Amino acid sequence: MTQIQTPVSETRMLAAFAAPNSGRPPLWLMRQAGRYLPEYKATRAEAGSFLDLCYNPRLAVEVALQPLRRFDLDAAILFSDILVIPDGLGQPVRFEEGVGPVLLRLEDTVDFAQLSIDRMLKHLAPVYETVDRLRAALPRETALIGFSGAPWTLATYMLEGRSTREFHLGKYWAYARPDDFALLVEVLVEAVVEHLSAQVRAGAEILQIFDSWAGVLDDWGFRRWVEEPTRRIVAKLKTRHPEVPILLFARGAGARHAGLAARVGVDGVALDCTVPLQWARQEVQAHTLVQGNLDPVILRIGGAAMQRAVSAILESFAGGRFIFNLGHGILPDTPPEHVAALVNMVREASTNR
Ligand code: CP3
Numbered sequence: 001m002t003q004i005q006t007p008v009s010e011t012r013m014l015a016a017f018a019a020p021n022s023g024r025p026p027l028w029l030m031r032q033a034g035r036y037l038p039e040y041k042a043t044r045a046e047a048g049s050f051l052d053l054c055y056n057p058r059l060a061v062e063v064a065l066q067p068l069r070r071f072d073l074d075a076a077i078l079f080s081d082i083l084v085i086p087d088g089l090g091q092p093v094r095f096e097e098g099v100g101p102v103l104l105r106l107e108d109t110v111d112f113a114q115l116s117i118d119r120m121l122k123h124l125a126p127v128y129e130t131v132d133r134l135r136a137a138l139p140r141e142t143a144l145i146g147f148s149g150a151p152w153t154l155a156t157y158m159l160e161g162r163s164t165r166e167f168h169l170g171k172y173w174a175y176a177r178p179d180d181f182a183l184l185v186e187v188l189v190e191a192v193v194e195h196l197s198a199q200v201r202a203g204a205e206i207l208q209i210f211d212s213w214a215g216v217l218d219d220w221g222f223r224r225w226v227e228e229p230t231r232r233i234v235a236k237l238k239t240r241h242p243e244v245p246i247l248l249f250a251r252g253a254g255a256r257h258a259g260l261a262a263r264v265g266v267d268g269v270a271l272d273c274t275v276p277l278q279w280a281r282q283e284v285q286a287h288t289l290v291q292g293n294l295d296p297v298i299l300r301i302g303g304a305a306m307q308r309a310v311s312a313i314l315e316s317f318a319g320g321r322f323i324f325n326l327g328h329g330i331l332p333d334t335p336p337e338h339v340a341a342l343v344n345m346v347r348e349a350s351t352n353r
Contacts, residue, residue: 012074013143013206013323017245017267017289021322024350025314027343028075028145030249030270031329032067037336039066050095051087054080060130061137068142070336071343075143075206076134078199080127082149082210085191086158088120105161105169112184117191121198128202135203146204148196150211150248151188151229158184167216174221181225189229193236200241208247208270209233215252215272222256227264234265247291251328261288273298273327277316289321294342296326302338310345318350 012026034040043063047053054060064079083101087093091111093103106112135144156170157163164170173181196207214226234246249270253260257280261269268289271280275293284290298309313324324346330339 011141011143011205013145014245016321016323020320021318024347025318025322025324026074026143027324027346028073028077029067029330029339030077030326032071032073032077032339033063033079034330035332036330036334036339037066037070050081051084051093054084055126057126057129057133060127061133064130064134065137067339068138071339072347073142073343075145076138077145077208078127078131078134078147078204080130080147082147082154082212083157084124084127085120085149085154085188085195086115088123088195089115089117089187089191090119091115091158100163101157103157103161106158106184109180109183112180112187115187115191117187117194120191121194124195124198128198131199131202131204143205144203145206145208146196146199147208147210148192150209150214150226150233150250151185151192152217152225153211153213154188154192155181155184155225156213167213170213171216171221174217174225178224185225185229189232192233196233196237197240200237200244204244206245206247207237208249209266211248211250213252214250215254219256222253226250226253227260230266231264238265245289247289258283259287260284268321268323270325271327275327277312281316281320285317285320285322289323290317291323291325293325293327296328296331296334299326299338299342300331300334302335302341306338306342307345310342311349314346314349 016026040063043059044053047056047059060079064076068076083093086103091103093101096102138144156167159169159173211226217225245267247268247270248266251272257269268291271290271292273293273295280290294309294313298306
């Protein structure tokens with residue numbers, strides 16, 4: 001009887017989780033779809049508001065594909081936003097020009113109890129349809145990444161009502177009223193699990209969890225509100241979808257990246273650009289896959305500065321389990337030619353290795 005071999009990986013991205021990189025590392029860029037592309041601005045104008053774009057599967061697929069038409073990238077990422085979760089749970093979100101996200105603030109535990117996961121799954125049906133259509137539109141060698149915000153980062157927006165520098169309200173709940181805050185985090189753990197699981201059912205092959213504000217908490221807060229909820233999310237997803245690799249972007253986690261993947265059960269960590277390369281090779285990449293970590297400001301600058309930074313990253317990480325990426329999202333005023341130059345640098349450096 002012929003043994004049917006299940007292919008270990010169909011894409012460069014999935015292969016990266018299974019074995020150390022050989023040849024060119026896989027490459028995609030956080031916020032690869034967005035305002036730095038003129039064609040994005042055109043589609044965004046056609047859609048109306050930013051959330052109208054997120055909830056329009058035809059146009060959301062279009063903007064997700066735009067960077068892939070220009071650049072040889074190994075993955076597409078669902079076009080959506082982390083704040084569709086509060087919007088779906090019943091806390092309306094809007095994006096204001098020049099301000100960013102604006103939410104009606106959650107004031108108390110009574111508000112937490114109004115949030116509804118059933119409502120979210122219905123509200124976000126167009127997002128899952130986008131995933132489905134996007135997978136169908138992509139070539140087999142391009143991986144599809146689904147994503148979600150993590151509970152702590154989502155909670156900061158839900159409690160503050162907008163982007164903040166100081167996190168007064170988030171930290172107030174996190175440190176002064178931990179038992180009450182846990183009620184909100186509990187809802188968000190369930191919401192993130194259901195949201196990511198729905199994306200996998202629709203065709204997402206890799207998941208990334210964004211905890212963009214993980215770095216603002218102290219040690220106790222980091223364990224309690226970053227590691228603990230994320231560990232529970234990952235454990236639940238692993239029972240449902242054991243084959244799907246999960247990446248965690250815990251921006252600003254610094255030395256807490258050591259052992260983080262093992263503590264929360266993820267398959268890799270996305271590093272921000274402040275994490276030292278040699279340290280990360282020894283303390284992080286020795287145990288898990290790393291993704292990152294070019295400074296998006298250096299991408300915007302381009303040229304020799306970018307060449308130096310790209311070479312340093314490749315020298316440090318290219319021999320292990322590695323996905324090339326930025327340390328944070330592409331800036332809106334980045335020249336698209338710099339992205340093309342970056343893709344060439346990664347390719348050329350790797351063929352010379
Ligand atoms: O291409 C991709 O990476 C996929 C789409 C994506 C967006 N946001 C689209 C977007 C992803 C993965 C995100 C994640 C996200 N959103 C995060 C986590 C990552 C990070 O950057 O730290 C956070 C914190 C948000 C919340 C958010 N969304 C803010 C604060 C803002 C306003 C600031 C800004 O950059 O405009 C957004 C808006 C947003 N999300 C845009 C895009 C393309 C710009 C909207 C526009 O067209 O005006």
